[in-house]
Amino acid sequence: MLAVDNINLHYGAAQALRGVSINADRGKITCVLGRNGVGKSSLLRAITGQHPVSAGTITFENATLNGLAPYARARQGLGYVPQGREIFPLLTVQENLESGFAPLPRKDRFIPDEIFSLFPVLGSMLSRRGGDLSGGQQQQLAIGRAMVMRPKILVLDEPTEGIQPSIITDIGRAIRYLRDSTGMAILLVEQYLDFCREIADRVYIMDRGEIVHEGLAETLDTPEVRRHLTV
Numbered sequence: 001m002l003a004v005d006n007i008n009l010h011y012g013a014a015q016a017l018r019g020v021s022i023n024a025d026r027g028k029i030t031c032v033l034g035r036n037g038v039g040k041s042s043l044l045r046a047i048t049g050q051h052p053v054s055a056g057t058i059t060f061e062n063a064t065l066n067g068l069a070p071y072a073r074a075r076q077g078l079g080y081v082p083q084g085r086e087i088f089p090l091l092t093v094q095e096n097l098e099s100g101f102a103p104l105p106r107k108d109r110f111i112p113d114e115i116f117s118l119f120p121v122l123g124s125m126l127s128r129r130g131g132d133l134s135g136g137q138q139q140q141l142a143i144g145r146a147m148v149m150r151p152k153i154l155v156l157d158e159p160t161e162g163i164q165p166s167i168i169t170d171i172g173r174a175i176r177y178l179r180d181s182t183g184m185a186i187l188l189v190e191q192y193l194d195f196c197r198e199i200a201d202r203v204y205i206m207d208r209g210e211i212v213h214e215g216l217a218e219t220l221d222t223p224e225v226r227r228h229l230t231v
């Protein structure tokens, strides 16, 4: 469904991605694992259109995305949950969810009930300000906001970062539910090995801007994989 083929990405003279290729398929959870600073967010910036690639192609449902602005990619069905959530702290939970309406035609501008069955806490906090929510609640809000536009693929940047274990379990359950109920593709980048091992169908390991391992979640328990993930 999403195919990243041999991309390079630069920040000025510094190269952050080197010949990266990954696929994310419908009905599957694909996880890219890597330590701090190896290029995980850069990969998602390339996919979502926030930073141009300097080589390679990105295709989504057989159409190329290269050169399209982020809003145009959103309109094609790419939902994005950025690192650090980036919810609006002064807007209410409801207003934060409604901020996901932007790429939708007028008739689709409503919040699907499914979001509140996935994350009941959001339903009970609709008039609270985003900034007053806990980190875990903000992560649920950020996922809910991406769900508002009914994406075909959901892309998440370190959804477990700074979140307490019980909420990590809830988020893992929600992501699996989305995969199974809607058949959407899910692509997430993570540093947290155990979360990926539990949730992923397919795993890539990234080190210093390159993909160094690819396989099923069961292939993660080797010394070579651990070497790429420890500092």
Ligand SMILES: Nc1ncnc2c1ncn2[C@@H]1O[C@H](COP(=O)(O)OP(=O)(O)OP(=O)(O)O)[C@@H](O)[C@H]1O
Pocket: 011, 014, 016, 034, 035, 036, 037, 038, 039, 040, 041, 042, 043, 083, 191
């Ligand atoms: N805007 C930028 N300008 C220059 N260099 C950048 C920029 N953003 C990231 N980098 C560099 O590119 C490399 C990859 O960064 P990136 O944010 O993609 O890593 P990451 O794997 O997401 O890290 P983390 O786990 O800390 O989120 C790093 O060396 C980083 O310092």
Ligand SMILES: [Mg+2]
Pocket: 040, 041, 042, 083, 157
């Ligand atoms: Mg990052």
